[in-house]
Amino acid sequence: MSKADQEQPTCTFGALLTALIFFFLAFQTNAQERCATVPYTKQLQQRNIVREDPARFEEWLQRRMSERRIRMDAQRRQATTYRVPVVVHVIHNGEPVGTGSNISDEQILSQIAVLNRDFQRLNADASNTPAAFLPVAGSLDIEFVMAKQTPEGFPTNGIVRVQGTRTEWTLNDNYELKSLSYWPAEDYLNIWVTTLASSYVGFAQFPVSDLPGLENSSTNRLTDGIVIHYDVFGSVEDGDFDLDPQYNRGRTTTHEMGHFFGLRHIWGDDEAQSDACSGTDYVDDTPNQSFSTNGCPTGTRVTCGTENMYMNFLDYTNDACMNLFTVGQVERMTTVLENSPRRASLLTSHALLDPEPVADNLGIKNIISPSPAECNASVTPVIELQNNGTNAVTSTRIRLVVDGVPVETTDFSIDIDPQETTTVSFSPQSISSGANHFLFEILLTNGVSDARANDNVREIxxxxxxxxxxxxxxxxxTIPPGWSINNPDGQVTWQLASAPSASPTNTAMKLNFYEYEDGRGELDLLTSPVFDLSDVPVAYISFDVAHAQFRGSTDRLRIYVLTNCDDDLFNGTVVYDKSGSALATVPSSNAPFIPSGSGDWRTEIIDLSPWLGETSVQLVFAGTNDWGNNLYIDNISVVTTADEDLALRDVMRPAPVLCENTVVPQLMIQNTGTVTITSFNINMTV
Ligand SMILES: [Zn+2]
Known part of the structure; x- marks a missing residue:
């Protein structure tokens, strides 16, 4: 979809990361669209932006698929059942289990059963596949398995229940939602089931590829997985669950799982093109189709000169009316399963296996100190240990290595029962400016070799x-030394850019939200060096901002104040939070926004007096993407002297030509300083 066609609500659709949104039209009988997925268009690429190139990803896939065909012919198709471990995070609203968004275990398991039937073509309604399409109906020999052990190796049923921090979630909350509960995406297929805001019922993250030229693709492992609205998760075929009447057989998740393994919509996502038959799903045996299909049609439908396969799982028909993947789609998913990071690794995950209890197994659960960022020249290392074995642990020997040099090996006396935790401390260590590497390793547990090595080492x-x-x-x-940029998704982030103000050659820090189609809700951080407010009488932040909205976009800028070099935003204090029209400094624009002069900028002033006395203060400028329009910030200052500055802007009265005999003089005065002015004197001479 081109930027010009962008509408709200919408979703992103990139080659690698996609957010696939289903319009939630449960109670509309004439639903026009089930999903507002939007593709890249030639128009977007004509802007000469260096970003993901879908065609190159497709080339890579096609090449891998033909390699695989050759290999499989040679091997005469050895049977392999792909087994994929699933963790379902139920992000609920505090209801009892089995009520509302806190769906029951049975409902969750019914969804897993649907996936296994649909992918293996064991679905009862496979018999509804029209005869014309039976020759290309495909089955993928895959089994979705609820995870059998936690990342720490404890038994689990693969279901995690967490009360959410908000009652409903949008795509913009993607990162916050997933950070509530997440297991490593290399070992677990993460599915979050929650309450999505009313316009859509699911979205997935596409697989990533290691193909050269895809450096701009999302590298965010922390968001990999699928998000599904709670009342379309599960199937009425397997229980009396309170499901949406249109989407009550778990096919939303089947569809999103197809995306997770690299499938595209069957109609080629070309509805925004002048020729709606020009797109492709890059699968040979799915017929060309102009648009998505909604509802539950019957009989033959022809678009683009071919009979449409509207019962394909990658179309938008009702759950009861879809019933197949094709052989070509299965081949494409197989290629992704065998080659794509965080897909191939699932097949050998320890989560597929029952945990094998071992006797003396201590693990390092966390490094409590040092933190990723430290202010002081000396730190006291502290780690949290967890007993991951079946014996109580009474002693352990742990080695600390700093910058490759063993600096301390200590025998600790502890006393923790299975699954319990404790902390141990080491001697203070000096650290120097820049990067320092700490590695902790368990050498002995209860005086013997630790029974399982995978949890014995942690480094930071x-x-x-x-x-x-x-x-x-x-x-x-320039981008000054000491300022750092944090770009979790590896895509668009803070950059130095031309940004005319009073000077036409001015440069500023820019977030190119206009072209940040992938990754709505992603954060990009610009962090200041550390400064000391322990010995100043006042402190203020002053900075200039320029922003235009794109239609109703809600791109957002927040400023966090952090102390003691703690780089965790959740521990910071938000001192500035503006988005949408409140952030904008000029009228909304459909063109990429570039400030044209000082009139397009606004100066913001923020009081830092709550932090007076702190020795280590940092500012984080955090942009949140809504695929709107560009944001610029400039001239970030910390002012430590009270600047009392009043400006006389205009004489409102008297007017230059006056007819009355008396006049009440009126002046316009602006506070151009940094402190509140409560009184002032003005001398008037007539
Ligand atoms: Zn979709």
């Missing part, structure tokens, strides 16, 4: 941030 890279004297003012002529 510790950064000591640079310091900056106050006051300072950063004009961003």
């Amino acid at each position: 890279e510790v950064i000591v941030p640079e310091l900056i004297d106050v006051p300072f003012s950063e004009p961003f002529a």
Whole structure:
């Protein structure tokens, strides 16, 4: 979809990361669309943006598929059942289990049963596949299995229940939602079941590829998986669940799972093109089709000169009216399963196996100290240990290695029962500015070799941030040393860009939300050096901002204040939070926004007095993407002197030509300083 066609609500559709949104039209009998998925278009690519190239991903897939065909012919198709471990995170609203969004275990298992039937073509309604399509009906020998052990190796039923921090979720909350509960995506297929805001019922993240040229694709393992609205998850075929009447047989999840393994919509996502038959799903045996199909049609439908396969799982027909994948789709999914990171690794996950209890098995659960960022020249290392075995653990020997050099090996006396935790501390270690590497390793547990090695080592890279004297003012002529950019999804992020203000050659920090089609809700952080407010009488942030909306977009800028080099935003304080029209400094624009002069900028001033006395303060400028329009910030200053500055802007009265005999003089005065002005004196001479 081109930017010009962008509508709300919508979703992103990239080669690698996609968010596939189903319009939630449960009670509309004439639903026009089930999913607002949008493809890249030639128009977007004509902007000469360096970003994901779907065609190259397809080339890679096609090449791998033909390689695989040759290999499989040679091997005469050895039977392999792909087994994929699933964890279902139920992000509920505090209801009892089995009520509302806190769906029952039985409902969850009914969805897993649907996946296994649909992918293996064991679905009862496979008999509804028209005769014309039977020759291409495919089955994938895959089994979805609820995870049998947690990341720590404890038994689990593969279901995690967490009360959400909000009552409903949008795509923009993607990161926050998934951070509530997540198991490593290399070993687990994460499915989050929750309450999605009313316009859609599911979305998935496409598989990533290691093909050269895809450097701009999302690398965010923390968001990999599928999100499904709770009342379309599960099937009425397997129980009396309170499901949406249109989407009550678990096919939303079948459809999204197809995306998770690399499938595209059967009509080729070309509805925004002038020729709706020009797109493709890159699968040979699915007929060309112009648009998505809704509802539950019968009989033959012809578009693009071919009979449409509207009962394919990658179309949008009602759950009861879809019934097949094709051989070509199965081949494509197989290629992804065997080659794509975080897909292939699922097939050998320990989560597929029953945990094998071992006697003396201590694990390092967390490194409590040092943190990824530290202010001080010395830290006292502290780690959290967990007993992952069946014996109580009374002693352990642990080695600490700093920058490759063993600095301490200690025998600790502890006393923890199975599954319990404790902490142990080491001697203070000095650290230097820049990067420092800490590695902890369990050498002995209860005086013997630890029974399982995989949880015995933890390491951390510790950064000591640079310091900056106050006051300072950063004009961003370059990206200055000491400022850091954090780009979790590896896509669009803060960059230096031309941004005319009073000077036409001015540069500023820019977030290119206009072209940030993938990854709505993604955060991009610009973090300041550390500064000291322990010995100043006042402190303020001053910065300039420029932003235009794109239609009703809600791109967002927040400023966090962090202390003590704690780089966890959740521990910070939000001192500025504007989005949409409140953030905008100019009228909404459908073109990529570039400020044209000082009139397009606004100066913001924020009081830092709550942090007076703190020795280590940092600012984080956090942009949140809504695929709207560009955001610029510039001239970030920390001011430590009270600036009392009043400006006389205009004489409103008297007017230059006056007819009355008396006049009440009126002036326009602007506070251009950094502190509140409560009184002032003005001298008037007539
Ligand atoms: Zn879809």
